[in-house]
Amino acid sequence: MCDFMNKDQLAFYKGQIERHIVELEERLNSQASQAIATDTNEMADEIDRASIEEARRLELNRIEHDKLHLRNLKGALRRISEGEFGYCESCGEQISLKRLQARPESRFCLECQSTKEFNDNHVFRRVA
Structure with missing residues (x-):
């Protein structure tokens, strides 16, 4: 169990993470239905179709970002249940409470x- 946090603090972070998860899932459901409903109108001219495609691409990027964020939040919930929450995966030191408050995942x-x-x-730069 997390040594440097008490049960109330862990419960606070768990609640915060669960609220973020619900918000993201609702947004993802909404985004998915909007992305499906978006149709490139065959009557639109080439510039309009390009604008619609760009908007669709941006929306799909937002969806992918939200899916990644959702996975990270669910990972944080798992770490809470396993007693690993709040510890750096690299060095094992405590992650500051200020950082966890800003980004609980x-x-x-x-x-x-x-x-x-x-x-x-x-x-990346060396390879590219």
Whole structure:
């Protein structure tokens, strides 16, 4: 169980995460039905069709982002139940409560997250 957080704090984060999950699931259901309903009108001219396709592409990107966020939130719930919530997956140190308040799905402390992002960007640039 999480040593540095009491039961009330864990319950707070669990409630916060569950609310985010409900909001995301509702938004995803709404986005999916809107994406299906969007139709490129055959009567529209080429510019209108291009605008409609771009809007659809952006909507699909938002859906993918929301799905990833949902998976991360569900992972945080799993970590709460397993007693691993609030600890960095890289170094094992405590993730600051301030960071968890802003992003309860955080898996890494700020330092490890920064290092990970730097390495990800550095590798990407080298490969690209």
